[in-house]
Amino acid sequence: MSHPRTVLITGGNRGIGRAIAEEFVAQGHRVAVTARSGEGPEGTLTVRADVTDAASIDAAFSEVENQLGPVEVLVANAGITRDTLLLRMSDEDFTDVIETNLTGSFRVVKRASKGMLKARFGRIILVSSVVGLLGSAGQVNYSASKSGLVGMARSLTRELGARGITANVVAPGFIETDMTAELGEELQDTYKKQIPAGRFATASEVARVITWLASDDAAYVSGAVIPVDGGLGMGH
Ligand code: NDP
Numbered sequence: 001m002s003h004p005r006t007v008l009i010t011g012g013n014r015g016i017g018r019a020i021a022e023e024f025v026a027q028g029h030r031v032a033v034t035a036r037s038g039e040g041p042e043g044t045l046t047v048r049a050d051v052t053d054a055a056s057i058d059a060a061f062s063e064v065e066n067q068l069g070p071v072e073v074l075v076a077n078a079g080i081t082r083d084t085l086l087l088r089m090s091d092e093d094f095t096d097v098i099e100t101n102l103t104g105s106f107r108v109v110k111r112a113s114k115g116m117l118k119a120r121f122g123r124i125i126l127v128s129s130v131v132g133l134l135g136s137a138g139q140v141n142y143s144a145s146k147s148g149l150v151g152m153a154r155s156l157t158r159e160l161g162a163r164g165i166t167a168n169v170v171a172p173g174f175i176e177t178d179m180t181a182e183l184g185e186e187l188q189d190t191y192k193k194q195i196p197a198g199r200f201a202t203a204s205e206v207a208r209v210i211t212w213l214a215s216d217d218a219a220y221v222s223g224a225v226i227p228v229d230g231g232l233g234m235g236h
Pocket of ligand 1: 178
């Protein structure tokens with residue numbers, strides 16, 4: 001088993017982020033989650049933060065550092081969608097999604113890197129999406145924000161790679177969450193026909209890829225895009 005690490009996951013109160021937090025706890029790590037509302041799962045420290053607000057991120061990191069030690073593993077998971085077709089997409093629909101998914105990830109990565117550089121160890125994991133590289137009608141804003149994370153992880157790898165820090169992207173496909181439950185059974189079946197695996201994934205199937213990337217076994221994996229999509233994307 002890997003060394004116990006101090007882990008911070010953004011958006012750990014529900015969905016995929018919550019499953020990631022549960023998996024790190026189960027593997028014996030010290031786990032904190034950020035939440036705007038609600039709480040992280042049992043065994044985690046919940047800190048309040050909004051990724052669009054740098055001051056709240058700084059305060060949240062300070063609290064984690066005081067209670068659990070410097071963050072060694074960062075999972076930038078918080079994300080939103082504002083889906084609509086291009087001609088209906090407002091500037092606000094576009095910038096809100098970029099602000100949370102892309103700039104929000106930049107803010108937490110920057111704050112986490114201070115401690116990682118000092119420790120000469122770090123694992124940065126950015127949660128993207130299959131549509132980042134595949135594209136998706138109605139998601140010009142979202143897919144742009146998610147492909148931006150690939151450039152970010154690869155630049156981080158070049159900038160920080162010699163200091164024991166890795167940066168990778170995980171690109172989930174369809175995951176059983178509140179978001180996909182809203183699609184309705186008929187639409188879900190249509191999507192399932194396009195997925196080679198023939199099914200959606202559980203959030204814990206994404207979580208276990210992320211805990212592996214944070215583990216000692218993945219020390220030489222950096223700048224990678226790891227799909228967890230049942231073969232939907234292929235070609236990353
Ligand atoms: P959910 O909508 O279930 O959860 C989103 C999480 O992000 C919540 O914890 C939410 O907090 C948090 N969040 C949103 N905006 C902010 C903000 N400004 N500051 C801090 N936290 C914020 O999403 P999922 O679990 O489905 O998705 C998690 C990640 O995985 C996202 O990045 C998403 O793009 C990606 N993804 C999801 C897929 C899926 O099929 N579900 C597929 C591919 C990628 P709060 O509860 O306070 O709103």
